[in-house]
Amino acid sequence: AQKVTQAQTEISVVEKEDVTLDCVYETRDTTYYLFWYKQPPSGELVFLIRRNSFDEQNEISGRYSWNFQKSTSSFNFTITASQVVDSAVYFCALRPLNKLIFGAGTRLAVHP
Amino acid sequence: NAGVTQTPKFQVLKTGQSMTLQCAQDMNHEYMSWYRQDPGMGLRLIHYSVGAGITDQGEVPNGYNVSRSTTEDFPLRLLSAAPSQTSVYFCASSRAFGLPPPEQYFGPGTRLTVT
Numbered sequence A: 001a002q003k004v005t006q007a008q009t010e011i012s013v014v015e016k017e018d019v020t021l022d023c024v025y026e027t028r029d030t031t032y033y034l035f036w037y038k039q040p041p042s043g044e045l046v047f048l049i050r051r052n053s054f055d056e057q058n059e060i061s062g063r064y065s066w067n068f069q070k071s072t073s074s075f076n077f078t079i080t081a082s083q084v085v086d087s088a089v090y091f092c093a094l095r096p097l098n099k100l101i102f103g104a105g106t107r108l109a110v111h112p
Numbered sequence B: 001n002a003g004v005t006q007t008p009k010f011q012v013l014k015t016g017q018s019m020t021l022q023c024a025q026d027m028n029h030e031y032m033s034w035y036r037q038d039p040g041m042g043l044r045l046i047h048y049s050v051g052a053g054i055t056d057q058g059e060v061p062n063g064y065n066v067s068r069s070t071t072e073d074f075p076l077r078l079l080s081a082a083p084s085q086t087s088v089y090f091c092a093s094s095r096a097f098g099l100p101p102p103e104q105y106f107g108p109g110t111r112l113t114v115t
Helices: none
Strands: A003-005 A010-014 A019-021 A024-026 A033-039 A046-052 A059-061 A064-069 A074-079 A088-095 A106-111 B004-007 B010-013 B019-025 B031-038 B042-051 B054-057 B064-066 B076-078 B087-094 B110-114
Touching: A003 A088, A010 A019, A019 A106, A024 A074, A033 A074, A046 A059, A046 A064, A074 A088, B004 B087, B010 B019, B019 B031, B019 B087, B042 B064
Parallel strands: A010 A106, B010 B110
Antiparallel strands: A003 A024, A019 A074, A033 A046, A033 A088, A059 A064, A064 A074, A088 A106, B004 B019, B019 B076, B031 B042, B031 B087, B042 B054, B064 B076, B087 B110
């Protein structure tokens, strides 16, 4: 079965705290891709990152970083020094073949 | 370049009514898809299309029909609306799937309420 689990339903932090959003996936495919999307309060979906199953290097983009560990089937997302503008719902997704399978999302609230 | 557009933005239907949610993209993308977003369930794939004339079912296709007569348009039809179809609907498009898979572009969403 193909599945994405985001166990954290809601996270609340104070500005400047670091926060990690967890993503655990299940797939039997040897080649697959993982994604993170952000959905701000305005409702649109914003692509953040794509990662393939053969590349386990961590990636950093500004205050965002991603930790991919194939051994634990996890693709966690960390925001360093969070800001109020980071408040959103974040979705992790798995891509087998022609479909994107989304997790349920984690709602992040960053308070000033 | 408008990207992916969806109409209407909001819609209220009575149980049993039918309607069509419109989706159009101007990026010449081969792949288009419809998702519904429900609280606590993320986005679930309803139907998708890999090109004009080709459609296939996703995870939750029941109660919905699609067709793809042109590259640009991918309408979603609700045949007989039910309260369980109350949701936010997103249309997405991308270049044909390949490796690495291209980024999907999402429309702004249609919020549908069925009473």
